[in-house]
Structures are given as structure tokens and as C-alpha cells.
Amino acid sequence: MFLAWKEIRYAKLRYGLIVGIMILVAYVVFMLSGLANGLADGNRKAIDDWEATTIILSEDSNKVVNASQLQQSDMNRVTAKEKAGIGVYGTAIEKKSGGEKTNVSIFGTANDSFVVPKIIQGRLYQKNNEMIVSENLLSEGYRLNQLIKINDRLLKIVGISKATTYTIAPVIYLNPTAFKTLKYGDHSSGAEPINMIATKGQTTITQQKGQTKLEKMTPATFIENIPGYTPEKLTLNTMIYFLFVVVTAIIGIFMYVITLQKTAIFGVMKAQGVATSYLVRSILAQAFLVGIIGVVIAVGLSILTSLVLPSAMPFAIHHTQWLLYSVILVFVAMLGGLFSMRTVTKVDPVTAIGGE
Structure with missing residues (x-):
């Protein structure tokens, strides 16, 4: 040396x-x-934040969440310590006053689901016109108690969670009814559609004849099949x-x-x-x-x-x-x-x- x-x-x-x-x-x-x-x-950040052990999609979706079409009733066929039905929707939002749009990933699920992040400001959503947003959306000019426009509908930011992303976009959580209206419109059927079911603990599925076949996978497998990942x-x-x-x-x-x-x-x-x-x-x-x-x-x-x-x-x-x-x-x-x-x-x- x-x-x-x-x-x-x-x-x-x-x-x-x-x-x-x-x-x-x-x-x-x-x-x-x-x-x-x-x-x-x-x-993948938002998926990692859930700390789920299993992700369930429809068998014919080829492990791609956007191609998976389920109903809230399909959760009755799943047995687990904790489970959450989740709708997934990618769209753009803008302030009520107008301006540049911002791409976001929307998750529709009940406010008591284990996948809903902890609130660091404000409160959880309660009504159909309320939602919580990830903190990184604030850098785009959004703030607590602000009205924003999504698909020509006005929703209010009532809570802010820690910064996270899904498909390189800030995340919004709202209830299943609001999700159905945003994604499918006012004239959609009474059923509440979802794209996936996330669970914690040992998970079993009951396959029933005549109903959509369900396929379970690890979060890692789900993430690997995110388009482009x-x-x-x-x-x-x-x-x-x-x-x-x-x-x-x-x-x-x-x-x-x-x-x-x-x-x-x-x-x-x-x-x-x-x-x-x-x-x-x-x-x-x-x-x-x-x-x-x-x-x-x-x-x-x-x-x-x-x-x-x-x-x-x-x-x-x-x-x-x-x-x-x-x-x-x-x-x-x-x-x-x-x-x-x-x-x-x-x-x-x-x-x-x-x-x-």
C-alpha cells in the first residue's frame, strides 16, 4: 500500500x-x-403503507388492478383478520377556482378500513363530498378545507395524511359511494364496485359457482404487475x-x-x-x-x-x-x-x- x-x-x-x-x-x-x-x-409507496399480507383481485384480471372488477359483496367470500374493499381510480383534479390540473390516485374505501392512513391534520371523511389527501399534494397549492373539482364535482379536503404516492401520483381517500359516483357517474347501479380486496393475517377464499373467481397474491406480486413498474x-x-x-x-x-x-x-x-x-x-x-x-x-x-x-x-x-x-x-x-x-x-x- x-x-x-x-x-x-x-x-x-x-x-x-x-x-x-x-x-x-x-x-x-x-x-x-x-x-x-x-x-x-x-x-408502490401507498401499497407498502398498508402493510397488508394479501391482495385479492379477480382471476381474469391478469394481476392488473385496473382490469379487476369486483363488488363489495365479494368481501363476504373472504375470511381474514382484517379486510378492506378498495376501488382504484386515476384521474386529475383542479382547484374550484380553476388553474392547472394535478394527477392523483384515488382509493375508495370505508373510513374505518385498516388501509386508511392516520390523519396528521383535520379529520377522516364522513360524507360523500369529503376526502383526505396525502401531504405531498399541498406542494401543488392545495390546503385543508379547500374545495376541489374532480370530474366536474366538488369535494372538500377535510383531512391530510402523511406524504405518499401510487403510480407516481399523490393519493386521495374517500368513501365507496363517492368513489362510485366519481368513476361511474350518477346513473350507476346500486352496487358498490371495487377493484381489489386487501387483507391482514391468514386469508382464505370461498369460490362460488356463477360468481367472479378470486385470486390472491402477495403485495410484492401485485406491485410487480403495476403497469410500467x-x-x-x-x-x-x-x-x-x-x-x-x-x-x-x-x-x-x-x-x-x-x-x-x-x-x-x-x-x-x-x-x-x-x-x-x-x-x-x-x-x-x-x-x-x-x-x-x-x-x-x-x-x-x-x-x-x-x-x-x-x-x-x-x-x-x-x-x-x-x-x-x-x-x-x-x-x-x-x-x-x-x-x-x-x-x-x-x-x-x-x-x-x-x-x-
Whole structure:
């Protein structure tokens, strides 16, 4: 390590270029990771907040909630410690006075359901023209006791819950009757339609002939089938994995070129009795230091960047994942350093110093 650090300090420009490239690649890795996590969390946060153990949809929905059509009466076929029938609806809202519209995700369920979040301001909805909204909707200019327009109907914000999102949109909760009117209009039948049933505890389903078949799944399976969730995550993660390969190649090429330039020096050191294993360890130590310095600076830059990103750009730091990526980046940097090992081991002291 001493020899490695000594050489890095001596050839600051040369190794500075390698560190600079390492910083840039690692910075892209952490930024892509933050964006991928932000998108994933934005799609699933409200579902995670429920802490449900099972999600039930209609069997013919192909695990997609918007394609699942159930009725409140279907809850009688489900046995669980706690259960909640939920209608799901994505639409846009605007202030009573007009202005820009804001996309939201609406959940229609009874106000005593376990999925309804705790209120941090105001109260729970009681009437058909009342609702509660997630706190992140306040940044769009909405406030407690304000009337808002949804599908030409006026509803009042009577409560505010903690910030959350579903399909990258703030969340609204209201009662099943209000949900039915908003989604299906005034002339819909008397039954209260829902899209899903969420449960806690051991869950059993009674399938009845002539009725919609029900399918239960874990919340993780439900989330994976949210439209766009899995393709977005897979695409961004693939880019991150490709960058690991890029780091290996870049560090390997740079270290190989530097090693070739030091062939004569290595020859002299071997002639003086320096072991080949010591020289190999020195190269690996240089790659390790390059990786550590690059990753630490890249993490710092990524955190600073996250502080100035607009609120419309979802970004989330998962510390465990970033730690894992940091270890992988340092490891692949050292792997790149191994490319030079063969060159070092084959150096002949006599040939390297110009002998016959």
C-alpha cells in the first residue's frame, strides 16, 4: 500500500485522470440507482403503507388492478383478520377556482378500513363530498378545507395524511359511494364496485359457482404487475450493471497502459530482489485506492445533487443498496487492475533494463 500511494502522489495527473473517470461512472451509477428507486417507491409507496399480507383481485384480471372488477359483496367470500374493499381510480383534479390540473390516485374505501392512513391534520371523511389527501399534494397549492373539482364535482379536503404516492401520483381517500359516483357517474347501479380486496393475517377464499373467481397474491406480486413498474426497474438496473462492466474495462485499460510504461522500473526492482507478488499487490492497491476515492466523491456528489433536484423528479436513496454498489464498484476496479498482473509477472529484469 505504501508503494501504491507513493506512486499515486508522484504521478498525480496520470492517476487523477483515472480517478476522474471513476468518479463520473460511479456518479452515474448512484444517480441511476436513485432515480430507479424513486420511480419504484413512487409507484408502490401507498401499497407498502398498508402493510397488508394479501391482495385479492379477480382471476381474469391478469394481476392488473385496473382490469379487476369486483363488488363489495365479494368481501363476504373472504375470511381474514382484517379486510378492506378498495376501488382504484386515476384521474386529475383542479382547484374550484380553476388553474392547472394535478394527477392523483384515488382509493375508495370505508373510513374505518385498516388501509386508511392516520390523519396528521383535520379529520377522516364522513360524507360523500369529503376526502383526505396525502401531504405531498399541498406542494401543488392545495390546503385543508379547500374545495376541489374532480370530474366536474366538488369535494372538500377535510383531512391530510402523511406524504405518499401510487403510480407516481399523490393519493386521495374517500368513501365507496363517492368513489362510485366519481368513476361511474350518477346513473350507476346500486352496487358498490371495487377493484381489489386487501387483507391482514391468514386469508382464505370461498369460490362460488356463477360468481367472479378470486385470486390472491402477495403485495410484492401485485406491485410487480403495476403497469410500467417492472420494465422501468429492469431497464435502469440493466444500465447500472452495464456500467460495472465499463468500470472494469476502463480501469483495466488505464492500469495496463501505466504498467507497460513502468516495465523498466519493474525490471530494476526485480533485479534488486523485489518479489513479483509485492508488485502485483501494489497494482491492486492502486486500483483499490482509485476505487475508494472515486466512490466516496461520487456518493457525495450524488447526495448533493439529490438536494437540488425538482420535486417532480422522484429520487430515493436506499443506503443498503448504495453500500452494495460501492463495494461492487471498488471490486470491479480491482478486477480491472488484475489485467496488468500478467505483464508484471512476465517482466524479465535483464530485458527490461536494456540487457542482451
